Amino acid sequence: MVPRSASVRGVGGYLPPRMVGNDEFAARLDTSDEWIRSHLGIRSRRIAEKESTSDLAVKAGNCALESAGTGVDSLVLATTTPDHPVPASAPAVAARLGLGPVAAFDLNSACSSFVYALAVSASMIVAGLAERVLVIGADTATTLIDPADRLTSVIFGDGAGAVVLEAGDAADAGAVGPFVLGSDGGRGDLLVVPGGGSRQRKDLVPPQDGPFLRMEGRGVFDGAVAGMSATVGKVAAQAGWRPGDIDRLACHQANQRIIDAVGARLGLPPDRLLSNIEHVGNTSAASVPLLLAESSRRGRLAEGQRVVLAAFGAGLAWGAAALRWPGVRAVTEGVADG
Ligand code: UT7
Secondary structure (H helix, E strand, C coil): CCEEEEEEEEEEEECCCCCEHHHHHHHCCCCHHHHHHHHCCCCCEEEECCHHHHHHHHHHHHHHHHHHCCCCEEEEEEEECCCCCCCCCCHHHHHHHCCCCCCEEEECCCCHHHHHHHHHHHHHHHHCCCCEEEEEEEEEEEHCCCCCCHHHHEEECCCEEEEEEEEEEEEEEEEEEEEEEEECCCHHHHHEECCCHHHHHHCCCCCCCCCCCCCCCHHHHHHHHHHHHHHHHHHHHHHHCCHHHHCEEEECCCCCCHHHHHHHCCCCCCHHEEEHHHHHHHHHHHHHHHHHHHHHHHHCCCHHHHHHHHCCCCCCCEEEEEEEEECCCCCCEEECCC
């Protein structure tokens, strides 16, 4: 008997309408378009001015459901920025999508949330707990940013991406897995929002740091390059591929220089590295699914290609997944084509 597996059946993405170019930051902070482009590879990003994370998630979820042309029996929302501390946002998203009383929960592993959520969702299918899962990555990371911090202000953007996973067999186009997941809480201080959680009651979190993201950029940069390169190599080996067999690498979009360095370490030519950071910035949990949706719309992904998804971020936590690209038509809203 062929072992049960999970396959991608639909892909969707959504970007909010307000575009913010680098010059807007240069006008009020000690930074420049040249610095942001040369250090990060970002020209603009979208900001959700009037929408919450669940608003973005509903839009991307609808796109993925339309792409798949089916319903689902479970929903996993990968996010670091739920609408409220309690309850989780996934049940509200499921209700607004008209999915009925499905299983629905949030999963927070910061920028690696989507890869973790994909692994958990695929495992639910393999275990027989679900037939079809809507996996959404959505974040309004800009709500965590101190507007006076030039370092974090210029990096992040808002958005959402989603896939529909369905039971299938491992030989299918669209089959996902294996997965490699990992973490190192000993380096958690490199990227942290100190306030707003239960630690605040025990420790005196300096008020100026409280609700905002604090980042030690160089440490995260080095960790991301080393961590993603190693994890991609591991997952490729588990899939029976050499690094050179990877047709497309879909890295978390944190910094174009990180993406290029990971590609160089693996010996991959630049045309195999998917990228959209230039016009979306770092969208945290939305980064990888949004990249897949947009790359598919732009003809950068073709059926049967060997794709590796990789993410790294706060925790520290990281993950990678192997995927045979399916014959799907991605559906997007607010994302430029061509
Ligand atoms: O999802 C994961 C989230 N975060 C990341 O992935 C970020 C990872 N880190 C990075 O992408 C990079 O470390 C940065 C882009 C943040 C910085 O690049 P870098 O090559 O590590 O910077 P650098 O060492 O060349 O320059 C750092 C300098 C500092 O000034 P001093 O102390 O050298 O005088 C910063 O204060 O750049 C300064 N700086 C800025 N300058 C102009 C920091 N932000 C800015 C800015 N504009 N926006």
